[in-house]
Structures are given as structure tokens and as C-alpha cells.
Amino acid sequence: MPAISASAPGKIILFGEHAVVYSRPAIAIPLMQLKATAFFLADPTAPLGNIKLTAADIGMQTNLNDLAEDHPFRVLFQLVQNHFQLDHFPAMSVKIRSEIPIAAGLGSGTAVSVALIHGLSLFLGAKLSAAQISALAFEVEKVYHGTPSGVDNTVITYEKPVFFMKDHLPEPIYVGNDCTFLIADTGIKSMTSSVVGEVRINWENNRKHYESIFDSIASITQEAKEMLISGDEKQIGELMNKNYHLLVQMGVSCDPLDHLVTVALHAGALGAKLSGAGKGGNIIALVQESSARDVRLALENAGATRVIQITLNKTESTKTAKKVIS
Ligand code: MEV
Secondary structure, eight states: OOOEEEEEEEEEEEEOTTGGGGTOOEEEEEEEEEEEEEEEEEOTTSOTTOEEEEEGGGTEEEEGGGSOTTSHHHHHHHHHHHHTTOSOOOOEEEEEEEOSOTTSSSOHHHHHHHHHHHHHHHHTTOOOOHHHHHHHHHHHHHHHHSSOOSHHHHHHHHTSOEEEOTTSOOEEOOOSSOEEEEEEEOOOOOOHHHHHHHHHHHHHHOHHHHHHHHHHHHHHHHHHHHHHHHTOHHHHHHHHHHHHHHHHHHTOOOHHHHHHHHHHHHTTOSEEEEESSOSSSEEEEEEOGGGHHHHHHHHHHTTOSOEEEEEEOHHHHHHHGGGGGO
């Protein structure tokens, strides 16, 4: 049997992180230039159910059954096995490769899950819909961080910009104008699970305050959706700044993130904010095409370990967005 492979992109949250865990909306974009890929090869010489796993990026070379039962990879294979009602998987060797930085708020773990689930279904000769892949990946997300909102598995599976709210169908975002963003990495690793856990403790201790922050972020995210649709870059930038200040109030920023946000704004960005769980990872800045180079250079000089440029293209997103909920 020839090798089978499947890939999934990284992601970046444009609006609404953390608040989305508490049933407010978020807007997220796939990062198509960074991918995780899973390769599957049948191993007819090994006994049924024998699965060799190699993930060089995290120094893993093991047999699936040697991992703890609650390891996300073990849970993922079990979920797929249950879904297809299999007694055993055929013996196989699986290699995982990822270009997505780990613990940087760019969806590395989720992209690996989506690539594994999609690839496994292809390897079995079966087909899973995007909704089924996303739902299975969501179950694995719970192992990674207990109370995920579902935004990461959704944007990574559908590979389209989405307006997302828990228990609602994801809505496509129709961008009214090309929007260019720079994504700059502080180089500081931050675990989503621990920052989400800290926010939960603070929310439990001061619900009124946190609920009011989440409500303000929800209004910003709603407004941002309209501004993205109408293509009003100036307003989108201002809303990013407002969302950022609320994330600071929430206690999820840190000096290196604040520094990169300030540098981006001084260099001419229309708006900037931390993205993802915070306490490290990346910022996202909205820039005009004409100032993208200056902002990028300023971020690199300020110590960003990697700067990625993405453009949400007007016609492209309008053409493809309808597929999001199909
Ligand atoms: C992580 O990408 C975004 C958070 O809102 C967590 C979640 O939505 O599950 C911080």
C-alpha cells in the first residue's frame, strides 16, 4: 500500500480569544504557510494494531501502546477506532512533521490532531466530513486543555477565516478589502492550558469583572465582523487595539508582548494585539501594504524571533467562504 499523507494549517486568532471559551464569539484565520503533516505507511510484517509513531519535532519515537492511556495521541487513535467501530487498526507506521512553532498560540497541537484524524480516515479508505474531523479533533482538544472553545479545531479543519461561537455553525468571513497582517513571535513559549486555567481561576474569584470584560470583547468581535465585511481597515485596527487593552486587563499579556504591540503601532500598524492564550507566543498587527516592510523591520529589530505576513484577499475569501459550513 502506498504512503498516505494529510496536512493541516496553523491558525491565528484575530478577535475574541479567551472570551470565546465563555460562549462569546471569536474570529480566526488559518495560517496556510505553516503546516503539520502526518504520513501513514502500512506495516504488513507487524501484528494487527501495532502502530509505530515518530514525531521528530518533539523527539518522539515510540509504539502507540507504550504511551499513557490519556496521552492525546492515544486518545485520538481510540476515538477514530471507535468512530469506525474497528476491533483493531491495521499495523502501520506514522510519521508526524510540523512547521508550526509549538506553544506559540498558532495551533500546533490542533493541526497535528486534524492531520492525524484526516490521514487515518484516508488510510482506512473511509471518508470523514470536515464537520466529523473537527468534532473528533475537539475531543482531543479537551485532553490538551480541558475547556477548549472549539475555535482552533474549526478554523484549522475548514481552512477558512471564520466567525465562531460555541454551539453555533461557524460563519464564513467575507472580507470587503484586502487585509494584510504581520504575525510576530516573542519567542516565549506559553501553554494554552495553563493560561486558560489561570483565567478560569480569576473568573471564578471575580465573575462580575471578567463577565464584563468578556461582554466588551464580544461587542468588539461583533463589530469587527461588520468592519471586515465592509473592509474598513482603520476601524478594524482600532478594534484590535481595544481588544488588546481588554486582554491586558484580563491579565494575559506580558512585557515582551506589550513591547511588540507598541513597536508595531509606532512603526505605522493600524492596530495590534496579542493573539491566542497570551503570556508569550505571538502578536498580530494590521498593516497597510505600503507600511508592511517598515513594521516588519521594526518588529525584527525589536527582537521578534519570526515575522509572518498574511493577506486576507477580498475576492478569494468571498469566493471560498461559502464552503465553510458545507
Ligand atoms: C486558543 O487558541 C484560544 C483560547 O481562546 C482558548 C480556546 O478558545 O480554546 C485562549
